[in-house]
Amino acid sequence: MEDVQIIDLYWRRDEEAIRATDAKYGSFCHRLAMNILHSFQDSEECVSDTYGRCWDTMPPRRPGSLRAYLGTIIRNLSISRYRAARAQKRFGGAEVLLSELQDCVPAPENVQRTVEAAELGGLISGWLEGLDREDRALFLRRYWNGDPVKDLAGELGVRPNALTKRLLRLREGLRVHLEREGVAV
Amino acid sequence: MREKAEIFFDAVTCVREALVEEAQRHVFRRRSRRPQYLALAACAALAVCLGLFSLLPAGGGGNKAAGGSGVDGSNAAPPPAAADEAPRDPLPEQSLSGEPSPDAPEAAVLTALVREVRDTWLLVEALPDGERFAPGELLEVDASGAAELPALECGDKIAVRFTRAVQEPGAPVRIEGVEEIALLAGDGTE
Numbered sequence: 001m002e003d004v005q006i007i008d009l010y011w012r013r014d015e016e017a018i019r020a021t022d023a024k025y026g027s028f029c030h031r032l033a034m035n036i037l038h039s040f041q042d043s044e045e046c047v048s049d050t051y052g053r054c055w056d057t058m059p060p061r062r063p064g065s066l067r068a069y070l071g072t073i074i075r076n077l078s079i080s081r082y083r084a085a086r087a088q089k090r091f092g093g094a095e096v097l098l099s100e101l102q103d104c105v106p107a108p109e110n111v112q113r114t115v116e117a118a119e120l121g122g123l124i125s126g127w128l129e130g131l132d133r134e135d136r137a138l139f140l141r142r143y144w145n146g147d148p149v150k151d152l153a154g155e156l157g158v159r160p161n162a163l164t165k166r167l168l169r170l171r172e173g174l175r176v177h178l179e180r181e182g183v184a185v
Numbered sequence: 186m187r188e189k190a191e192i193f194f195d196a197v198t199c200v201r202e203a204l205v206e207e208a209q210r211h212v213f214r215r216r217s218r219r220p221q222y223l224a225l226a227a228c229a230a231l232a233v234c235l236g237l238f239s240l241l242p243a244g245g246g247g248n249k250a251a252g253g254s255g256v257d258g259s260n261a262a263p264p265p266a267a268a269d270e271a272p273r274d275p276l277p278e279q280s281l282s283g284e285p286s287p288d289a290p291e292a293a294v295l296t297a298l299v300r301e302v303r304d305t306w307l308l309v310e311a312l313p314d315g316e317r318f319a320p321g322e323l324l325e326v327d328a329s330g331a332a333e334l335p336a337l338e339c340g341d342k343i344a345v346r347f348t349r350a351v352q353e354p355g356a357p358v359r360i361e362g363v364e365e366i367a368l369l370a371g372d373g374t375e
Contacts, residue, residue, distance in 0.1 A: 028209075063202065064202055064203065064206075065202045065203065065205065065206035067205075067206060067209055068202035068203075068205035068206045068209075069202065071205060071209075072198055072199075072202075072205075075198045076198060079194065079195070079198070083191075116192060116196075117192060117195035117196045117198070117199055118196075118199050120192065120193065120195075120196035120199070121195075121196045121197070121198070121199025121200050121201075122199070122201075123196075124196055124197060124199075124200055125200050125201040125204055128200065128204050129204070133207070133211060134211070134213065134214065136204065136207070136208060136211075137207070137208040137211035137213070138213075139208075140197075140200065140204065140205060140208035141208055141211075143194075143197045144197050144198070144200060144205060144208065145208075145209075152213075155213045155215070156213045156214075156215060157215040
């Protein structure tokens with residue numbers, strides 16, 4: 001089924017939309033969550049939450065790329081879950097209490113951080129557009145999808161060490177670009 | 186330091202959707218052993234050609250001296266004038282006016298799904314609407330001769346007008362003499 005048809009199902013409030021999304025992008029979503037969380041159960045929950053979030057946001061949203069839209073949601077959910085789990089592990093009860101209380105008050109730091117991330121995202125997009133297609137895909141498959149270096153090296157037919165060096169050069173290029181744009185790195 | 190990395194981690198999530206979609210569709214150009222295989226294939230082809238050449242009779246060897254063939258040169262028929270000489274090449278040729286000669290092979294059309302895109306060739310999967318290739322059969326398309334090559338990506342449906350299909354043992358069928366490659370819409374129209 002084409003993405004446009006799946007999005008239409010969401011807009012018609014047809015539950016078939018979730019089944020179609022799962023059939024087409026289920027494995028993509030699971031892989032993305034697993035790359036961040038390394039836990040099957042957590043990934044499963046993240047994927048379910050992602051479908052719920054899609055149901056809640058379409059309409060009014062009509063994403064240009066359903067895959068990228070799902071990926072963005074699942075990344076955000078997975079990163080939040082990862083942070084929550086890490087905080088709980090490190091600081092126990094106090095951190096959990098603080099994170100719960102954090103939801104009750106306006107949090108300028110979080111807002112600022114979100115704005116910062118969005119601005120930085122725009123700068124990174126600009127930098128990516130200047131790369132050739134392969135480097136761009138490589139950077140995003142590593143840092144957006146979270147694909148392991150070993151898997152990417154296999155796809156490219158190069159050794160993981162060679163790929164690590166190539167990624168290092170790409171990160172260096174990004175650092176130079178951001179410094180030029182006035183971002184303190 | 187860690188917080189900075191996390192801000193970057195969040196920032197990467199905010200990268201434009203079009204870039205993300207493009208990255209998901211991208212098929213990496215694999216640094217394969219293909220050039221080595223090609224070199225081997227070229228050597229084998231050269232060896233076969235040399236072998237065939239040595240089997241040809243003296244007259245078929247082009248400028249080979251008649252004395253070397255074991256045939257008496259004085260009895261041999263005089264060579265025809267160069268202008269009157271009929272083409273010996275069994276391959277069809279085009280007339281000088283640019284019109285295809287009557288012997289030129291008829292172009293066939295293949296519809297297929299693109300599986301890999303390379304600089305001068307494509308790996309495609311034959312679709313069931315043709316008779317010449319089995320549905321799902323993988324074919325290599327030499328796109329170097331195509332007049333115009335549209336921007337192609339994996340999963341695109343294409344129509345290929347070609348004149349030759351070459352089958353070598355252990356390798357996918359190679360489509361050569363490609364005249365045109367057209368990108369088809371999902372319903373099969375251009």
